[in-house]
Amino acid sequence: MRAGPDIRALVAGLAVLALGGMLLLDALDLIDLTFAVFAPVACAAAGAILVANGLSR
Amino acid sequence: MSTLRRDRSHGWLGGVCAGIARRYGIDPALVRLAFVIATAAGGAGIVLYLLGWLVIPAGEATGRRRLPTGRGAVEVAFGTGLLLLSILLTFRALGIWFSDAIVWPLVLIVSGAALIWRGSSAVRPEPAPTGVPGAGANRPVEPIPAAVPDEPRRTVGAVSRTGVGIALVIAAGFAFLQATHALNAARDVGLALIAAVVVLGVIFAPWVLRLVRSLTEERSERIRSQERAEVAAHLHDSVLQTLALVQRSDDPQQVAALARRQERELRAWLAGRPALGQAARLAPALEAAAADVEDNHGVPVEVVVVGDRELDPAVEAVVAAAREAMTNAAKFGGGSTVDVYAECTPDALRVFVRDRGPGFDPAAVPADRRGVRESIVGRMERHGGRARISGAPAGGTEVELVLEGER
Numbered sequence: 001m002r003a004g005p006d007i008r009a010l011v012a013g014l015a016v017l018a019l020g021g022m023l024l025l026d027a028l029d030l031i032d033l034t035f036a037v038f039a040p041v042a043c044a045a046a047g048a049i050l051v052a053n054g055l056s057r
Numbered sequence: 058m059s060t061l062r063r064d065r066s067h068g069w070l071g072g073v074c075a076g077i078a079r080r081y082g083i084d085p086a087l088v089r090l091a092f093v094i095a096t097a098a099g100g101a102g103i104v105l106y107l108l109g110w111l112v113i114p115a116g117e118a119t120g121r122r123r124l125p126t127g128r129g130a131v132e133v134a135f136g137t138g139l140l141l142l143s144i145l146l147t148f149r150a151l152g153i154w155f156s157d158a159i160v161w162p163l164v165l166i167v168s169g170a171a172l173i174w175r176g177s178s179a180v181r182p183e184p185a186p187t188g189v190p191g192a193g194a195n196r197p198v199e200p201i202p203a204a205v206p207d208e209p210r211r212t213v214g215a216v217s218r219t220g221v222g223i224a225l226v227i228a229a230g231f232a233f234l235q236a237t238h239a240l241n242a243a244r245d246v247g248l249a250l251i252a253a254v255v256v257l258g259v260i261f262a263p264w265v266l267r268l269v270r271s272l273t274e275e276r277s278e279r280i281r282s283q284e285r286a287e288v289a290a291h292l293h294d295s296v297l298q299t300l301a302l303v304q305r306s307d308d309p310q311q312v313a314a315l316a317r318r319q320e321r322e323l324r325a326w327l328a329g330r331p332a333l334g335q336a337a338r339l340a341p342a343l344e345a346a347a348a349d350v351e352d353n354h355g356v357p358v359e360v361v362v363v364g365d366r367e368l369d370p371a372v373e374a375v376v377a378a379a380r381e382a383m384t385n386a387a388k389f390g391g392g393s394t395v396d397v398y399a400e401c402t403p404d405a406l407r408v409f410v411r412d413r414g415p416g417f418d419p420a421a422v423p424a425d426r427r428g429v430r431e432s433i434v435g436r437m438e439r440h441g442g443r444a445r446i447s448g449a450p451a452g453g454t455e456v457e458l459v460l461e462g463e464r
Contacts, residue, residue, distance in 0.1 A: 051093055053136075
């Protein structure tokens, strides 16, 4: 029987990838990452991880 | 392949996500997450969900609805709050903002209301199965649920959640009044309200106290009455039945065995502990009751049980009522086989006890006979069920015991 994807790990991985990508773009001076931009993205990432974790229990 | 239907049994709202997940064989959490993300991205998730609710036909609800509980619920709540916060921060960064006087009090009120609601609807722990068919139902009704080790911690948790919720709502009110420069005016109104409450309290306190006392006394009397009925039903089913058997028996050894068994059972009941050899589930409990009746009265009792469930006080009451019906069928059924059929579904428990005897008119039973009136009908009603006694299609008597509600 094929095991399904681990939703929690998938969402957490995607969220960390998104955050890391933004930090990389900022380090390369491709975007200007201010607190006003980063704060909602960080909240959304943490929220998505928590929701995925709670729904998978 | 099955058609797409809403799965209300496993859904949280309308069962749209659960229905889609079931239809395509994927994890419901994945579908729910997609809807949450679509909602965060401009609210499309809500529109799509409502559309799905309207368009997709409902499937048959076959089981208990499952809501996230415990730590899962807290994580979902915090996660949703963070997603909402990210939307608000995005709006603010983009310059789409109503006013600090509205948004932050609103956020506080919603959070506080969620905590208060969760605290007030905290699930009461189910009573642990005692494994005492009959005896559990015969135990005096306890006005206060039996304490379990986690109960104080659970209660403290619910109270603290409610307290934090109330504090958040009050803080929201103060934040709104402060932001709209209405705090001074609100203070005057608050003082006037307090004065009014004190005046009305002084005037109406005696009536209110009398009403509360009267309601408390009435409740206590009702509980005492139920306890008396339960004790009477137990004594009827155990001690009186054994005494009747003792009177009919002319074998000293059998009389001694009956007395010893009755003594053990009565001691266990008085101590509130399970009697020896008692089952913890419905099917073995019914079979044990049938075996007892067979041993005592020498009449064959055939038991068929479809489905099963753990014993709780209400199910124990059904077993005790069924046992009494079996005893009556064995005593007055003319020696015919007693048939017991129990059907256990997620929504209801039904037990039928039939005999092929001459039958009887329940209305003609003398008032001092407690078997049918208290041990069957009264017991079922006290535990939220019902009993019906009628003539069986093939002659004789049929007793139907019904206990509805999900368990």
